[in-house]
Amino acid sequence: xxxxxxxxxxxxxxxxxRELLDHxxxxxxxxxxxxxxxxLEALIARWDTDRVIPVVGDxxxxxxxxxxxxxxxxxxxxxxxxxxxxxLAAIYDMTADDExxxxxxxxxxxxxxxxxxxxxxxCFHHVSSVAAAGEYRGRFDETMFDExxxxxxxxxxxxxxxxxxxxxxxxxxxxxxxxxxxxGASETGEMDKVDGPYYFFGAMKAMxxxxxxxxxLVGIDLxxxxxxxxDYVAAAMDHLAHVPDRDGEAFHLVNPEPxxxxxxxxxxxxxxxxPRFATPLDRGLTRRLPQALTPAGLLNAVVRNGAVxxxxxxxxxxxxxxAEVLAHTSFTxxxxxxxxxxxxxxxxxxxxDLESYARTLWTYWEEHLDESTGRDPRVRERxxxxxxxxxxxxxxIGKVTAIKVAQAGGTPILVARGKEKLDELRDLxxxxxxxxxxxxxxxxxxxxxxxxxETLTAExxxxxxxxxxxxxxxxxSLRLSQDRFHDFERTMxxxxxxxxxxxxxxxxxxxxNHGGHVVNISSIGVQTNPPRFSAYVASKAALDSxxxxxxxxxxxxxxxxxxxxxxxVRTPMIAPTKLYDKFPTISPAQAADLVxxxxxxxxxxxxxMLGNAGAVAHTLTPKLAFRVLNLAxxxxxxxxxxxxxxxxxxxxxxxxxxxxxxxxxxxHW
Numbered sequence: 227x228x229x230x231x232x233x234x235x236x237x238x239x240x241x242x243x244r245e246l247l248d249h250x251x252x253x254x255x256x257x258x259x260x261x262x263x264x265x266l267e268a269l270i271a272r273w274d275t276d277r278v279i280p281v282v283g284d285x286x287x288x289x290x291x292x293x294x295x296x297x298x299x300x301x302x303x304x305x306x307x308x309x310x311x312x313x314l315a316a317i318y319d320m321t322a323d324d325e326x327x328x329x330x331x332x333x334x335x336x337x338x339x340x341x342x343x344x345x346x347x348x349c350f351h352h353v354s355s356v357a358a359a360g361e362y363r364g365r366f367d368e369t370m371f372d373e374x375x376x377x378x379x380x381x382x383x384x385x386x387x388x389x390x391x392x393x394x395x396x397x398x399x400x401x402x403x404x405x406x407x408x409x410g411a412s413e414t415g416e417m418d419k420v421d422g423p424y425y426f427f428g429a430m431k432a433m434x435x436x437x438x439x440x441x442x443l444v445g446i447d448l449x450x451x452x453x454x455x456x457d458y459v460a461a462a463m464d465h466l467a468h469v470p471d472r473d474g475e476a477f478h479l480v481n482p483e484p485x486x487x488x489x490x491x492x493x494x495x496x497x498x499x500x501p502r503f504a505t506p507l508d509r510g511l512t513r514r515l516p517q518a519l520t521p522a523g524l525l526n527a528v529v530r531n532g533a534v535x536x537x538x539x540x541x542x543x544x545x546x547x548x549a550e551v552l553a554h555t556s557f558t559x560x561x562x563x564x565x566x567x568x569x570x571x572x573x574x575x576x577x578x579d580l581e582s583y584a585r586t587l588w589t590y591w592e593e594h595l596d597e598s599t600g601r602d603p604r605v606r607e608r609x610x611x612x613x614x615x616x617x618x619x620x621x622x623i624g625k626v627t628a629i630k631v632a633q634a635g636g637t638p639i640l641v642a643r644g645k646e647k648l649d650e651l652r653d654l655x656x657x658x659x660x661x662x663x664x665x666x667x668x669x670x671x672x673x674x675x676x677x678x679x680e681t682l683t684a685e686x687x688x689x690x691x692x693x694x695x696x697x698x699x700x701x702x703s704l705r706l707s708q709d710r711f712h713d714f715e716r717t718m719x720x721x722x723x724x725x726x727x728x729x730x731x732x733x734x735x736x737x738x739n740h741g742g743h744v745v746n747i748s749s750i751g752v753q754t755n756p757p758r759f760s761a762y763v764a765s766k767a768a769l770d771s772x773x774x775x776x777x778x779x780x781x782x783x784x785x786x787x788x789x790x791x792x793x794x795v796r797t798p799m800i801a802p803t804k805l806y807d808k809f810p811t812i813s814p815a816q817a818a819d820l821v822x823x824x825x826x827x828x829x830x831x832x833x834x835m836l837g838n839a840g841a842v843a844h845t846l847t848p849k850l851a852f853r854v855l856n857l858a859x860x861x862x863x864x865x866x867x868x869x870x871x872x873x874x875x876x877x878x879x880x881x882x883x884x885x886x887x888x889x890x891x892x893x894h895w
Contacts, residue, residue, distance in 0.1 A: 741784025
C-alpha cells in the first residue's frame, strides 16, 4: 500500500499518519509547503520512521503544485502508485473569514482532487464535517447530503461545497468522512489550538478560582452538541478506508448519543473543579417549544444581529470566547451513524464517554494551551527578559511553571536528571515562540550542583529567580521505618541539602545582579504535621527554617525568599499512593500559578486557609491537634508500597478516608 496525505502536520493529520505507520505497510507521502519542512522533519523524527516522504507543494496551487515528474513517477501502473489519497488540509475554525474558508476548503479540495485524478489514485478520502448539514432539523443520516439546509457561516458553506465537489466532480473512487466537533486525544489530551468547547475553558477556570465547587449554578437548555476525541477519528478513518466495497459512501464520525450542551459543560466543570450548572426546566418542556423560542434559538437570533454581536464580543472576549462562537454551541440535527458503527463492528474502535476523558482534556489545556499568564501585563512586567532556574522541570509543577514563564517572556532554565524530557520541553517552548535552556543535573549530587552553578553563572547574563521545586516524598510510618534510615537521608539530601547548595552557589551571581528571588516549594505538611510523613515534612521544614534565617542576612542585597506551603498536588510524585486517586487535589497548573504569583508579588509565604488553621491549632491546642492526627493515622493505612505488598492487598476504610480528605482538603494523608 502507498498513501498520500494532505494536512499531515495538522491536528487530525498527525494522528492519522501515526495510525497508518502503526497499522499499515508502505510509504506515506505527505504534502508540505517548503517553509514547513522543518516542522515536518521534526514530526518524522518523533515518529522515528523512514516511511514518511515529504512532497513539496501548496494547497492553493493547481494540482497542489506538486512536481510533474513526481506525479509521473507515482501514477497508477508505475509500480509506485498511490492507493489511498487522504485530503485533510482545510480550515477547521468557525471564526475564520469567508476568503480564507473559500481558498482553503473549496479551492484546496479542487486542487487535491486534481492531483488525485492525475495520479489515478485508488481512492480519494475526503474529510468533510457534520457542518455540511448546516441547520438541518431532525435526523441526518449518512446517505443524506443536499437537503436544502441553511448554511449559516462561511465554514458551513465551504464544507458543504467542498463535499459537493467530491461527490459530483471526482473521476476516481471516493469516500467522505464527517467528524463532529473534534477535541483532544482521549489518552493524552493532546490538542493543538483553542477551538470549540475549549473557548469556554477560560471562563470555567475563572469560576473555579472565584467560586466554591459545591455552589450550584442555574443553567439553561441550549440543545445538544457532539464531541469526539481525535484518536477515535484517526483510528476510525484508518479502518474505514480499508473496508472493502464502501466507495461512494459517507461516514459520520460522531458520538451515537448526542450530548446535551449543559452536560458537556458540567463534565468539564467537574474536571476543572468548578461549580456545575442545573437546568430548572425539564428538557421536555423546552423541546415542545418552536425552535425559534427555545433558549438555543433565542441565543442564535441574538448573536446573529451584527450590532449585538459586536457589543457582546466586547464582553465575551475578555474570557477568551469570540461572540460568533455562541451561535454554534449546539446542533439542530441529530447525526445517524449506524452505517459507520456497522463498518467498525469488531474493530474495537468506538467513541469513549466524555466523562472518562474530560479531565485529561482539561489538564492538557490547563498545562499547555491556557495563555492567561502570558496575557497578564503584571506578570509580563516582572518576568519578561528574566532568567528563571526551575528544578524538577521535567514534569508536574516544574514543567508547567517553565511553560508559564516562557509565555510571559522569561527564559526558564530547565533543571532535572533526565535530559531527554528536558529537551522535549525546550522544543515545545520554542515551537510556541519562547526560549528555554536545558541544564541536566542530579540535584542529590552536591558536586554536580556546584558544576551546575558554575555553568549558570558563566553562561547566563543574570539569574533572577530560582524555583526549588525538585523533591522526593516518602509516605511511611515510623513503625515501618526502623530499618530504613536511608529514607531520611535521601529525603534530606534532595529536599534540603540539594536546595541549599544550589541557592548558595547562585547567591554570588544574584548579588552581582543586585537582587534575586528564591521560591521554595514547601508543603502544607509543615503547618499541619500529618502522620507518616516524618522524613518528607522534616526536610521541607528544614528548608523553610534555613530560608527564614538567611532572609535577614540577604535582604540588604535585594535577595528575597518565598515559601509556598503547597497543598496536595496531582503530580507523578503522589502516584504510588493509590488512595490519593479519589482525594481532592489541585492540578500542577494551579500549583504553577502559585509559583508565578510568588515571583510577581514576592511575599514571604503563600499559604492555604487550612494550612494556616493547622498551624494555629498546633500552637493553641497541640494535644487536640495530635488526637485528630492520630485518628487520621488509624484511618489512613500505610500504602502497599510502604508495606512491601502488591497494590490492592489489605483492607481499607474508604468512606472514612474520603470524608477526612474532603474535610481537610489538600492535606497529605
